[in-house]
Amino acid sequence: AQSVTQLGSHVSVSEGALVLLRCNYSSSVPPYLFWYVQYPNQGLQLLLKYTTGATLVKGINGFEAEFKKSETSFHLTKPSAHMSDAAEYFCAVRSSGGYQKVTFGTGTKLQVIP
């Protein structure tokens, strides 16, 4: 079984401040990990993913995430928030072995304050 926990359903940051969205996962086998973003009235789009290899993954719009196996975490960061980053962010996990569906977290709404 696999699961995802996102700490904080709402996060507010000032424009230009660091963005940190937390994600912890549970998986019985090595995971594939994803961050998706949903802008208002749009579908989810992939921000970045980790499958194998380098544990620091860079995505679109300046976001990055680091896979930390020992902490079972995959936190999303961006050094400097922009107003356009205001959206809902979803962490997701899929086990790498065989068929496994993608399991999503509850989402974190990011508010950027001017």
Place this chain on the structure above:
Amino acid sequence: EAGVTQFPSHSVIEKGQTVTLRCDPISGHDNLYWYRRVMGKEIKFLLHFVKESKQDESGMPNNRFLAERTGGTYSTLKVQPAELEDSGVYFCASSLRDRGGELFFGEGSRLTVL
């Protein structure tokens, strides 16, 4: 290339009525998924098609939900009869085989049952 399209974008029905949601995946994507998000909660897996076959329908809530994917192209999700707890946003996603689980999402169909 067209993305995943869903219809209708919003449906309001009375309890006991029937609603059919449609999803057109990205052309050439064998995998098609249905997910549902009830307000504020996680995006929950409903089922997964590979071409026209159901790979995994473990997330379907009950037998009031019927999903089909005739000919391995578009898919429909019928809810009959609808109950209040069926309200939520129904997302469709598609993917190529073994792309590390990367899903391409539609904008969702919002269902409101009164």
